[in-house]
Amino acid sequence: MSEKTLSNSQRAVHELRERIFSGDLSAGSDHLESELANLLDMSRTPVREAVLTLESQGLLELRPRKGVRILPLSPDDMADIYDVLTELESHSAERAAEARYDEQDLAFLAKAIDDMDKAIAASDLDAWAEADDRFHAELVRLGRNSRIAGIVGMMSDQVRRARMTTLFMRPLPTKSNEDHRQVYDAIRDGDGYQARETHRAHRQHAKSIIVELLQRHRLKFL
Numbered sequence: 001m002s003e004k005t006l007s008n009s010q011r012a013v014h015e016l017r018e019r020i021f022s023g024d025l026s027a028g029s030d031h032l033e034s035e036l037a038n039l040l041d042m043s044r045t046p047v048r049e050a051v052l053t054l055e056s057q058g059l060l061e062l063r064p065r066k067g068v069r070i071l072p073l074s075p076d077d078m079a080d081i082y083d084v085l086t087e088l089e090s091h092s093a094e095r096a097a098e099a100r101y102d103e104q105d106l107a108f109l110a111k112a113i114d115d116m117d118k119a120i121a122a123s124d125l126d127a128w129a130e131a132d133d134r135f136h137a138e139l140v141r142l143g144r145n146s147r148i149a150g151i152v153g154m155m156s157d158q159v160r161r162a163r164m165t166t167l168f169m170r171p172l173p174t175k176s177n178e179d180h181r182q183v184y185d186a187i188r189d190g191d192g193y194q195a196r197e198t199h200r201a202h203r204q205h206a207k208s209i210i211v212e213l214l215q216r217h218r219l220k221f222l
Contacts, residue, residue: 008042012050015040017157020059020070021164027072036068057157075214078162081155082207086200088152089136092143094196097187101142109138109184116177125167132173133160135180139199142187166213176206 016036019025037047051068054060061069103110112135119128133156140152179202186195 008046009049009053012040012042012046013053016047016050016054017059020054021161025070027070029070030067031070032067057154059157059161073158073162073214075211078158078214079207079211081158082203082210085152085155085159086203086207088148089139089203090196090200092140092145092148093183093187093199094192095144096139096142097190097192097195099142099144100190101187103188106142106184106188109135109142109187112138113177113180113184116180120172120174120177123172125172128173129160129163129167132176132180139183162210162214166210169213170209176202179205 016025019039025031033044033047033051036051037044040047051060051062055062059071061071063069112131115131116128116135119125119131136152136156140149143149179198182198183195183202186192186198
């Protein structure tokens with residue numbers, strides 16, 4: 001959907017989310033709805049709708065008579081989120097393998113991996129992160145469970161916040177690309193056990209990196 005076809009509330013969700021991720025709206029900061037409306041050059045109604053949406057996703061908190069607070073994310077919060085995502089995505093990987101997709105069905109998953117490889121070769125971590133998002137979203141879609149997709153969707157923004165803050169503090173994520181390729185191979189080969197366990201190990205490794213960086217640098221201002 002192009003930006004021109006977005007409703008005002010959808011555009012407000014998009015713009016507020018991007019400002020939170022970029023740090024323009026920093027974690028722990030407080031804002032009046034009228035302030036956010038002026039910032040986005042919108043009326044307060046779509047901004048209020050956007051705030052309610054982002055509150056349900058855990059990015060901010062609407063406090064009566066006090067306005068909006070951008071929520072921080074502690075290492076413990078991130079560990080809990082990764083634990084949930086690890087189980088749900090690993091189940092999706094297993095279900096995808098059991099579905100016996102052919103290579104055409106898996107083309108979008110394969111392209112995400114290829115794009116991650118190209119991004120690493122170019123040392124373009126922003127492009128890598130975007131392709132990584134596509135891989136995980138497609139993996140869940142292939143698992144064909146709408147409830148899992150809904151839960152993962154609510155948590156994915158919080159993972160993105162933590163990852164974007166720590167992305168340039170870690171080595172190039174070449175191992176992540178290798179893990180994704182192995183998950184793809186297991187799904188293509190119809191090996192549900194291998195797909196599940198490989199993805200679980202991948203997510204657990206990612207969790208250890210993110211949580212350690214949050215703890216080491218005390219990045220509780222996410």
